[in-house]
Amino acid sequence: MSNNIIHWQDDAIPRSSLYDDIYFSTENGIEESKAVFLDGIDAPDVWQGCDQFTICELGFGTGLNFLNTVKMWMENSTINQRLIYFATELHPLSKVEIDRAVHWDELEGHKIDFLEHYPKPSFTLYDGRVSFQLLCGDCAESLKASSTKIDAWYMDGFAPAKNPDMWSDEIFTQMARLSNEGSRVATFTSAGFVRRGLSAANFHMTKRKGYCKKREMLSGVIS
Ligand SMILES: C[S@@+](CC[C@H](N)C(=O)[O-])C[C@H]1O[C@@H](n2cnc3c(N)ncnc32)[C@H](O)[C@@H]1O
Numbered sequence: 001m002s003n004n005i006i007h008w009q010d011d012a013i014p015r016s017s018l019y020d021d022i023y024f025s026t027e028n029g030i031e032e033s034k035a036v037f038l039d040g041i042d043a044p045d046v047w048q049g050c051d052q053f054t055i056c057e058l059g060f061g062t063g064l065n066f067l068n069t070v071k072m073w074m075e076n077s078t079i080n081q082r083l084i085y086f087a088t089e090l091h092p093l094s095k096v097e098i099d100r101a102v103h104w105d106e107l108e109g110h111k112i113d114f115l116e117h118y119p120k121p122s123f124t125l126y127d128g129r130v131s132f133q134l135l136c137g138d139c140a141e142s143l144k145a146s147s148t149k150i151d152a153w154y155m156d157g158f159a160p161a162k163n164p165d166m167w168s169d170e171i172f173t174q175m176a177r178l179s180n181e182g183s184r185v186a187t188f189t190s191a192g193f194v195r196r197g198l199s200a201a202n203f204h205m206t207k208r209k210g211y212c213k214k215r216e217m218l219s220g221v222i223s
Pocket of ligand 1: 024139
Protein backbone atom coordinates (compact mmCIF):
# COMPACT_ATOMS: atom_id res chain seq x y z
CA MET A 1 0.00 0.00 0.00
CA SER A 2 1.21 3.51 -0.80
CA ASN A 3 2.21 5.70 2.15
CA ASN A 4 1.83 8.80 0.00
CA ILE A 5 -0.89 10.85 1.70
CA ILE A 6 -2.35 13.75 -0.26
CA HIS A 7 -3.06 17.06 1.44
CA TRP A 8 -5.01 19.78 -0.31
CA GLN A 9 -3.32 23.16 -0.28
CA ASP A 10 -5.84 26.03 -0.57
CA ASP A 11 -8.40 23.23 -0.99
CA ALA A 12 -7.29 22.75 -4.62
CA ILE A 13 -3.59 21.93 -5.04
CA PRO A 14 -2.54 18.37 -4.14
CA ARG A 15 0.58 18.06 -2.01
CA SER A 16 2.39 14.81 -1.25
CA SER A 17 3.15 14.10 2.41
CA LEU A 18 5.81 11.60 1.39
CA TYR A 19 7.84 14.00 -0.77
CA ASP A 20 6.71 17.24 0.90
CA ASP A 21 6.10 18.78 -2.51
CA ILE A 22 3.22 19.89 -4.74
CA TYR A 23 2.01 18.12 -7.89
CA PHE A 24 1.73 21.33 -9.91
CA SER A 25 2.08 25.08 -9.60
CA THR A 26 0.07 26.93 -6.98
CA GLU A 27 -0.11 29.87 -9.42
CA ASN A 28 -1.78 28.32 -12.47
CA GLY A 29 -1.18 24.58 -12.84
CA ILE A 30 -2.85 24.14 -16.20
CA GLU A 31 -0.91 26.97 -17.87
CA GLU A 32 2.35 25.83 -16.28
CA SER A 33 1.81 22.34 -17.66
CA LYS A 34 1.27 23.71 -21.19
CA ALA A 35 4.26 26.07 -20.97
CA VAL A 36 6.69 23.48 -19.60
CA PHE A 37 5.69 20.33 -21.43
CA LEU A 38 3.69 21.09 -24.57
CA ASP A 39 5.75 24.14 -25.51
CA GLY A 40 8.86 22.30 -24.30
CA ILE A 41 8.51 19.56 -26.92
CA ASP A 42 7.25 22.04 -29.54
CA ALA A 43 3.74 20.57 -29.72
CA PRO A 44 1.70 20.44 -31.87
CA ASP A 45 4.26 21.13 -34.67
CA VAL A 46 6.44 18.21 -33.52
CA TRP A 47 3.81 15.58 -34.44
CA GLN A 48 2.69 17.03 -37.77
CA GLY A 49 3.03 14.36 -40.46
CA CYS A 50 3.70 11.47 -38.02
CA ASP A 51 1.36 8.45 -38.28
CA GLN A 52 2.13 7.70 -34.67
CA PHE A 53 3.67 9.80 -31.90
CA THR A 54 4.80 8.26 -28.61
CA ILE A 55 5.21 10.21 -25.37
CA CYS A 56 6.58 8.86 -22.10
CA GLU A 57 5.89 10.78 -18.91
CA LEU A 58 8.03 10.15 -15.83
CA GLY A 59 5.66 10.85 -12.91
CA PHE A 60 2.02 10.68 -14.02
CA GLY A 61 0.56 12.16 -10.81
CA THR A 62 -2.84 13.75 -11.42
CA GLY A 63 -2.79 13.25 -15.19
CA LEU A 64 -2.81 17.00 -15.82
CA ASN A 65 -0.02 16.82 -18.43
CA PHE A 66 -1.75 13.87 -20.08
CA LEU A 67 -5.11 15.62 -20.30
CA ASN A 68 -3.56 18.82 -21.69
CA THR A 69 -1.76 16.69 -24.28
CA VAL A 70 -4.93 14.80 -25.24
CA LYS A 71 -6.80 18.08 -25.70
CA MET A 72 -4.08 19.49 -27.94
CA TRP A 73 -3.82 16.19 -29.83
CA MET A 74 -7.55 16.00 -30.53
CA GLU A 75 -7.55 19.60 -31.74
CA ASN A 76 -4.35 19.34 -33.78
CA SER A 77 -4.09 15.91 -35.38
CA THR A 78 -5.90 14.02 -38.13
CA ILE A 79 -8.15 11.03 -37.46
CA ASN A 80 -5.48 8.70 -38.88
CA GLN A 81 -2.77 9.78 -36.46
CA ARG A 82 -2.21 7.84 -33.22
CA LEU A 83 -0.97 9.21 -29.89
CA ILE A 84 0.62 6.54 -27.68
CA TYR A 85 1.08 7.79 -24.12
CA PHE A 86 3.13 5.86 -21.56
CA ALA A 87 3.10 7.12 -17.98
CA THR A 88 5.27 5.87 -15.15
CA GLU A 89 4.03 6.20 -11.57
CA LEU A 90 5.19 4.77 -8.26
CA HIS A 91 2.20 5.94 -6.19
CA PRO A 92 -0.88 6.05 -8.45
CA LEU A 93 -3.56 8.45 -7.25
CA SER A 94 -7.15 7.31 -6.86
CA LYS A 95 -9.90 8.26 -9.28
CA VAL A 96 -11.39 10.56 -6.63
CA GLU A 97 -8.06 12.36 -6.12
CA ILE A 98 -7.54 12.86 -9.86
CA ASP A 99 -11.09 14.10 -10.26
CA ARG A 100 -10.57 16.66 -7.52
CA ALA A 101 -7.10 17.78 -8.65
CA VAL A 102 -7.91 18.41 -12.32
CA HIS A 103 -10.54 21.07 -11.74
CA TRP A 104 -10.36 23.11 -14.96
CA ASP A 105 -13.48 23.40 -17.14
CA GLU A 106 -11.51 23.14 -20.38
CA LEU A 107 -10.32 19.63 -19.42
CA GLU A 108 -13.60 18.38 -17.94
CA GLY A 109 -14.75 16.37 -20.99
CA HIS A 110 -11.42 14.61 -21.49
CA LYS A 111 -11.11 13.97 -17.75
CA ILE A 112 -14.52 12.24 -17.69
CA ASP A 113 -13.58 10.10 -20.69
CA PHE A 114 -10.27 9.16 -19.04
CA LEU A 115 -11.75 8.38 -15.61
CA GLU A 116 -14.25 6.00 -17.20
CA HIS A 117 -11.26 3.67 -17.72
CA TYR A 118 -8.69 4.64 -15.05
CA PRO A 119 -7.10 2.84 -13.14
CA LYS A 120 -7.06 0.11 -15.81
CA PRO A 121 -3.39 -0.11 -16.79
CA SER A 122 -4.05 0.29 -20.51
CA PHE A 123 -6.88 1.40 -22.75
CA THR A 124 -7.65 3.44 -25.83
CA LEU A 125 -9.83 6.53 -26.25
CA TYR A 126 -11.52 8.24 -29.19
CA ASP A 127 -11.66 5.28 -31.59
CA GLY A 128 -7.99 4.50 -31.03
CA ARG A 129 -6.71 8.03 -31.66
CA VAL A 130 -5.21 7.94 -28.13
CA SER A 131 -3.68 4.88 -26.39
CA PHE A 132 -2.78 5.07 -22.73
CA GLN A 133 -0.57 2.79 -20.68
CA LEU A 134 0.24 3.24 -16.98
CA LEU A 135 3.53 1.66 -15.92
CA CYS A 136 3.15 1.24 -12.16
CA GLY A 137 6.35 1.09 -10.14
CA ASP A 138 9.70 2.82 -10.04
CA CYS A 139 10.38 4.63 -13.31
CA ALA A 140 13.99 3.43 -13.62
CA GLU A 141 12.79 -0.18 -13.40
CA SER A 142 9.94 0.46 -15.86
CA LEU A 143 12.34 2.01 -18.38
CA LYS A 144 14.88 -0.80 -18.00
CA ALA A 145 12.16 -3.35 -18.78
CA SER A 146 10.86 -1.43 -21.81
CA SER A 147 11.77 -1.62 -25.47
CA THR A 148 9.23 0.92 -26.76
CA LYS A 149 10.74 3.76 -28.75
CA ILE A 150 9.80 7.24 -27.56
CA ASP A 151 9.39 10.51 -29.49
CA ALA A 152 9.04 12.85 -26.52
CA TRP A 153 9.73 12.70 -22.79
CA TYR A 154 8.03 14.62 -20.01
CA MET A 155 10.23 14.61 -16.90
CA ASP A 156 7.91 15.54 -14.06
CA GLY A 157 9.22 14.03 -10.85
CA PHE A 158 9.02 16.10 -7.71
CA ALA A 159 11.86 18.60 -7.21
CA PRO A 160 15.22 16.83 -7.70
CA ALA A 161 16.32 17.50 -4.10
CA LYS A 162 13.15 15.83 -2.79
CA ASN A 163 12.82 13.00 -5.32
CA PRO A 164 16.40 12.10 -6.44
CA ASP A 165 15.33 8.65 -7.73
CA MET A 166 13.65 10.31 -10.69
CA TRP A 167 16.70 12.27 -11.80
CA SER A 168 19.48 9.68 -11.94
CA ASP A 169 22.12 8.93 -14.55
CA GLU A 170 20.49 5.52 -14.92
CA ILE A 171 17.27 7.20 -16.04
CA PHE A 172 19.05 9.55 -18.46
CA THR A 173 20.84 6.52 -19.97
CA GLN A 174 17.61 4.55 -20.35
CA MET A 175 15.90 7.56 -21.95
CA ALA A 176 18.67 7.80 -24.53
CA ARG A 177 18.45 4.05 -25.22
CA LEU A 178 14.71 4.26 -25.84
CA SER A 179 14.70 7.52 -27.84
CA ASN A 180 13.76 7.66 -31.48
CA GLU A 181 15.83 9.90 -33.72
CA GLY A 182 15.03 13.53 -32.90
CA SER A 183 13.31 12.63 -29.62
CA ARG A 184 12.46 15.65 -27.42
CA VAL A 185 12.62 16.13 -23.67
CA ALA A 186 10.96 18.77 -21.50
CA THR A 187 11.13 19.44 -17.77
CA PHE A 188 10.35 22.20 -15.29
CA THR A 189 13.73 22.01 -13.57
CA SER A 190 16.90 23.82 -14.55
CA ALA A 191 19.13 21.92 -12.10
CA GLY A 192 22.69 21.82 -13.41
CA PHE A 193 23.19 18.11 -12.75
CA VAL A 194 20.03 17.29 -14.76
CA ARG A 195 21.21 19.41 -17.69
CA ARG A 196 24.69 17.85 -17.55
CA GLY A 197 23.32 14.32 -17.14
CA LEU A 198 20.98 14.62 -20.12
CA SER A 199 23.76 16.25 -22.18
CA ALA A 200 26.09 13.36 -21.32
CA ALA A 201 23.34 10.99 -22.52
CA ASN A 202 23.37 12.80 -25.90
CA PHE A 203 20.46 15.22 -25.49
CA HIS A 204 21.24 18.70 -26.80
CA MET A 205 19.85 20.79 -23.93
CA THR A 206 18.57 24.38 -23.94
CA LYS A 207 17.57 26.60 -21.04
CA ARG A 208 14.22 28.31 -21.56
CA LYS A 209 12.56 31.03 -19.56
CA GLY A 210 10.76 29.43 -16.61
CA TYR A 211 7.04 29.67 -15.98
CA CYS A 212 5.84 32.44 -13.67
CA LYS A 213 8.22 32.77 -10.68
CA LYS A 214 10.66 30.11 -11.91
CA ARG A 215 13.66 31.64 -13.65
CA GLU A 216 14.59 28.82 -16.04
CA MET A 217 13.58 25.38 -17.25
CA LEU A 218 15.05 22.85 -19.68
CA SER A 219 14.16 21.31 -22.98
CA GLY A 220 16.23 19.25 -25.37
CA VAL A 221 16.53 17.08 -28.47
CA ILE A 222 18.53 13.87 -28.77
CA SER A 223 21.44 14.21 -31.16
C1 LIG B 1 5.33 16.42 -9.57
S1 LIG B 1 4.42 14.94 -9.43
C2 LIG B 1 3.80 14.68 -11.06
C3 LIG B 1 2.78 15.65 -11.53
C4 LIG B 1 2.06 15.13 -12.73
N1 LIG B 1 2.86 15.02 -13.90
C5 LIG B 1 0.76 15.81 -12.98
O1 LIG B 1 0.48 16.17 -14.16
O2 LIG B 1 0.01 15.91 -12.03
C6 LIG B 1 5.68 13.68 -9.38
C7 LIG B 1 5.16 12.27 -9.51
O3 LIG B 1 6.25 11.36 -9.56
C8 LIG B 1 5.88 10.18 -8.84
N2 LIG B 1 7.10 9.46 -8.47
C9 LIG B 1 7.97 9.72 -7.46
N3 LIG B 1 9.01 8.86 -7.46
C10 LIG B 1 8.80 8.02 -8.51
C11 LIG B 1 9.54 6.94 -9.06
N4 LIG B 1 10.70 6.53 -8.52
N5 LIG B 1 9.04 6.33 -10.16
C12 LIG B 1 7.86 6.73 -10.73
N6 LIG B 1 7.12 7.76 -10.25
C13 LIG B 1 7.58 8.41 -9.16
C14 LIG B 1 5.12 10.73 -7.67
O4 LIG B 1 4.31 9.75 -7.05
C15 LIG B 1 4.30 11.85 -8.33
O5 LIG B 1 3.07 11.38 -8.80
